[in-house]
Amino acid sequence: MSDSVPDIVIGRLPLYLRALARLEQDGVPITSSHELGAQLGISSAQIRKDLSHFGEFGKQGTGYQVPYLREQLARILCVDRDWTVAVIGAGHLGRALAGYKGFGPRGFHVDVIFDNDPDIIGTQIGGLVVKPGESMVEELRARRIEIAMIAVPAAAAQSVTDRVVAGGVRAILNYAPIRLVVPDYVHVQDIDPVIHLQHMTYYLRT
Amino acid sequence: MSDSVPDIVIGRLPLYLRALARLEQDGVPITSSHELGAQLGISSAQIRKDLSHFGEFGKQGTGYQVPYLREQLARILCVDRDWTVAVIGAGHLGRALAGYKGFGPRGFHVDVIFDNDPDIIGTQIGGLVVKPGESMVEELRARRIEIAMIAVPAAAAQSVTDRVVAGGVRAILNYAPIRLVVPDYVHVQDIDPVIHLQHMTYYLRT
DNA sequence: TAGATTGTTAATCGATTAACAATC
DNA sequence: TAGATTGTTAATCGATTAACAATC
Numbered sequence: 532m533s534d535s536v537p538d539i540v541i542g543r544l545p546l547y548l549r550a551l552a553r554l555e556q557d558g559v560p561i562t563s564s565h566e567l568g569a570q571l572g573i574s575s576a577q578i579r580k581d582l583s584h585f586g587e588f589g590k591q592g593t594g595y596q597v598p599y600l601r602e603q604l605a606r607i608l609c610v611d612r613d614w615t616v617a618v619i620g621a622g623h624l625g626r627a628l629a630g631y632k633g634f635g636p637r638g639f640h641v642d643v644i645f646d647n648d649p650d651i652i653g654t655q656i657g658g659l660v661v662k663p664g665e666s667m668v669e670e671l672r673a674r675r676i677e678i679a680m681i682a683v684p685a686a687a688a689q690s691v692t693d694r695v696v697a698g699g700v701r702a703i704l705n706y707a708p709i710r711l712v713v714p715d716y717v718h719v720q721d722i723d724p725v726i727h728l729q730h731m732t733y734y735l736r737t
Numbered sequence: 738m739s740d741s742v743p744d745i746v747i748g749r750l751p752l753y754l755r756a757l758a759r760l761e762q763d764g765v766p767i768t769s770s771h772e773l774g775a776q777l778g779i780s781s782a783q784i785r786k787d788l789s790h791f792g793e794f795g796k797q798g799t800g801y802q803v804p805y806l807r808e809q810l811a812r813i814l815c816v817d818r819d820w821t822v823a824v825i826g827a828g829h830l831g832r833a834l835a836g837y838k839g840f841g842p843r844g845f846h847v848d849v850i851f852d853n854d855p856d857i858i859g860t861q862i863g864g865l866v867v868k869p870g871e872s873m874v875e876e877l878r879a880r881r882i883e884i885a886m887i888a889v890p891a892a893a894a895q896s897v898t899d900r901v902v903a904g905g906v907r908a909i910l911n912y913a914p915i916r917l918v919v920p921d922y923v924h925v926q927d928i929d930p931v932i933h934l935q936h937m938t939y940y941l942r943t
Numbered sequence: 944t945a946g947a948t949t950g951t952t953a954a955t956c957g958a959t960t961a962a963c964a965a966t967c
Numbered sequence: 968t969a970g971a972t973t974g975t976t977a978a979t980c981g982a983t984t985a986a987c988a989a990t991c
Contacts, residue, residue: 539958545935549914563972571916575972576960583974591973592967609938616934627833628930632890633914637931677941678934684838702937704930708755708839710777718940720933724834724910725843727926728822728884729751731908732815734924735883745982769948781948782984789950797949798991 536584544608546571551601563594610638619691620682621646621661628680630657671698680704742790750814752777757807769800816844825897826888827852827867834886836863877904886910
């Protein structure tokens with residue numbers, strides 16, 4: 532039932548959760564692996580297989596209770612609680628992240644934002660006062676923050692990373708276009724829009 | 738040598754390209770599949786296998802000429818030219834995208850930005866005047882834009898998608914947290930930070 | 944030459960899919 | 968009951984890795 536679930540399976544669970552949240556919002560009480568699969572472009576067999584790593588959540592002949600399965604997935608992903616996150620870098624991107632409306636409803640709250648620019652430190656962004664980079668380690672520790680979003684230029688990203696790790700962060704969403712070096716226990720996910728664009732331009736040759 | 742290269746291989750090429758651009762900037766003239774692999778956390782065998790889909794780019798005993806391999810990958814990915822892109826939505830995120838310094842050096846140029854809010858239409862963002870959504874189809878056609886970045890709320894994303902497709906767009910970078918429905922010939926890549934965060938929170942249970 | 948690294952083949956590994964008994 | 972859908976096993980498919988001849 533669970534001796535280390537493949538990471539590729541874990542990576543699909545948030546997609547299932549997102550689809551279920553939407554179904555629940557639409558007032559759909561019950562769904563099936565076929566319906567979910569059609570919505571996500573994934574085979575029904577794969578959805579059932581993925582879920583089977585964690586237990587049995589459906590009923591033969593009927594399908595899945597939407598709220599129940601959503602709850603269970605949230606529990607499995609550890610998002611049946613709220614998380615506070617830090618934003619590092621208060622440029623365009625950092626500001627967009629600090630002001631993004633999509634985090635709160637899904638359980639993530641930007642609690643603090645840092646920058647090094649004296650002209651930016653002390654200014655307000657979406658209700659938060661920008662703090663100086665020097666205070667990062669102590670602030671992160673004091674707030675027990677475990678998740679950071681890094682939105683600084685590539686040249687600064689590794690040194691910033693070292694400091695958020697020193698501050699106790701164990702998960703990093705990295706927007707800088709470089710590969711970060713971190714201890715084994717720290718998780719990193721990268722978002723580089725150019726990587727995605729270049730993936731698509733391959734197919735744009737006519 | 739090439740009867741339809743797996744998409745998973747195509748997805749890695751931009752990472753190779755990024756690493757090579759960095760090596761070139763650092764003045765490194767020659768590299769090897771081992772060095773590249775170490776830098777990317779990928780096996781050297783995989784890099785050689787991936788490249789072999791497109792031809793022979795190295796020399797036994799020596800490795801790869803960095804500038805040459807970079808050029809070849811750029812050509813394969815069709816980024817040996819510049820691309821103009823449109824940003825749809827001039828909220829926090831749209832503004833961050835329009836102002837992002839990381840696009841230009843890698844061959845992508847935001848040429849136009851749209852919004853529906855009368856208070857925002859006509860204002861300037863990074864040298865661009867925000868255009869009204871109604872003009873989207875004709876503007877995209879007039880500019881022959883083939884790539885759009887969608888940065889509107891989930892509720893508006895599908896209708897906006899229908900219009901960029903009507904405007905001739907063939908590749909969409911979608912920041913809205915929903916699955917877009919598009920014709921077969923249109924490519925979509927999704928960026929939803931919450932999906933990445935939830936992927937990591939799974940591992941944050943202690 | 945001796946050492947290194949490519950490109951490629953074959954072996955391995957793991958993920959996806961098909962199929963179906965169980966059962967609601 | 969008849970129809971539907973789950974959870975799971977076995978088969979298939981595809982991707983990764985190991986190994987090595989070729990050769991710089």
